[in-house]
Amino acid sequence: MKMRELSIEGAWEIIPQQHGDPRGLFMEWYRFDRLAEAVGHPLRLAQGNLSVSARGVVRGFHFADVPPGQAKYVTCVRGAVLDVVVDLRVGSPTFGRWEGVRLDDVDRRAVYLSEGLGHGFCALTDDATLSYLCSTTYNPTGEHAVHPLDPDLAVEWPVEEPKLSARDAAAPTLAQARGSGLLPEYDACRSFTESLRADGLPYPDGI
Structure with missing residues (x-):
């Protein structure tokens, strides 16, 4: 398993090593210790989600109030997606920047x-x-969205007519979300991350 930090601080691409033979294959898609070593603290596992989408569906951009926020570890188990991370942290050197990973x-x-x-x-x-x-369970009062087709973000979605949910279609633009105070502050996010590094979590036996 290889870890590659993306151009946005706090975002990583994980490249697993697959072991295959005529019977099939095996791989480790998540390693508690490898991720903790890369990001500086363990991932607190609170909830697991499964999302199924038709071709052309665009979902996002979703984020949660910090603290506690919601860290995510995402993989595609069937088909293919363009997964996109956008920096919504006001004050971040890469605020408003996005990066996509297939x-x-x-x-x-x-x-x-x-x-x-x-x-x-x-x-x-x-x-x-x-x-x-x-890293946290679903909290409807603390979770928000920014419009995925916001021209200021200029995400290059690989579809001519994106299909959006009613919630995402009604989401504010980045500028509107910032103006209403919805977006997280970069310094608050960094402080929260540092608190996770300080508190830590016990590693499983043998790690």
Whole structure:
């Protein structure tokens, strides 16, 4: 398993090593210790989600109030998606920047994004299925969205007519979300991350 930090602080691409033979294959898609070594603290596992989307569906950009925020570890178990991380942290050197990673059931890569970052994706196939681990449980009063088609973000979605949910279609632009105080502050996110490094979590036996 290889870890590659993306151009946005707090976002990582995970490249697994697949072991295959005529019977099939085996791989480690998540390693508690490897991720903790890369990001500086363990991922608190609170909830696991599964998302199935038709081709052309765009979901995002979703984020949560910090603290506690919601870190995510995302992989595609069927089909393919363009997974996109956007920096929504006011005051960040890369505020408003996005980066996309193709996740599919061939390379079986994953993406980790820390608290304060926005997450979205575009389904490149029918029945594109994402499985992702979350550091906190769902909290409807503390979770928000920024419009995925905001021209200021200028995300290059690989679809001519993106299909959005009613929630995402009604989401504010980045400027509107910032003006209303919805976006997380970069310094608050960094302080929260430092608190996770200080508190830590016990490693499983043998690690």
